[in-house]
Amino acid sequence: MKFSQLKIGDRFVFKGTEFTKSGPLQAVELATGSEKTIMRAAPVALASDSTQKLNAPNTGYDKLEALIRRYHNVSMEQVAGQEEDNKREQLEALFVQILQALKGVKD
Numbered sequence: 001m002k003f004s005q006l007k008i009g010d011r012f013v014f015k016g017t018e019f020t021k022s023g024p025l026q027a028v029e030l031a032t033g034s035e036k037t038i039m040r041a042a043p044v045a046l047a048s049d050s051t052q053k054l055n056a057p058n059t060g061y062d063k064l065e066a067l068i069r070r071y072h073n074v075s076m077e078q079v080a081g082q083e084e085d086n087k088r089e090q091l092e093a094l095f096v097q098i099l100q101a102l103k104g105v106k107d
Contacts, residue, residue: 003021003039003043004024013047019036019038061102072091076091
């Protein structure tokens with residue numbers, strides 16, 4: 001199956017790593033929440049139902065953390081290559097603070 005045949009939200013395996021399709025050429029890696037660009041013609045395999053259930057965020061915390069990670073990755077892409085590297089450092093510092101606060105809430 002080709003990447004372009006997937007629907008947004010489908011979980012799939014690409015080069016041994018599981019992703020969720022998030023856009024026409026984008027996917028989010030399940031393990032890290034990082035976004036990756038994938039060619040339309042890239043060969044992929046649908047993740048099995050049992051794998052999907054195992055890796056699906058099952059709590060409000062997990063869903064929130066995945067969303068925050070995705071937001072961070074998109075934000076970092078938006079400021080990539082800008083002359084002021086300080087913006088990237090500020091975003092990264094805020095991201096770390098948010099994750100630390102989330103961890104405190106979870107524990």
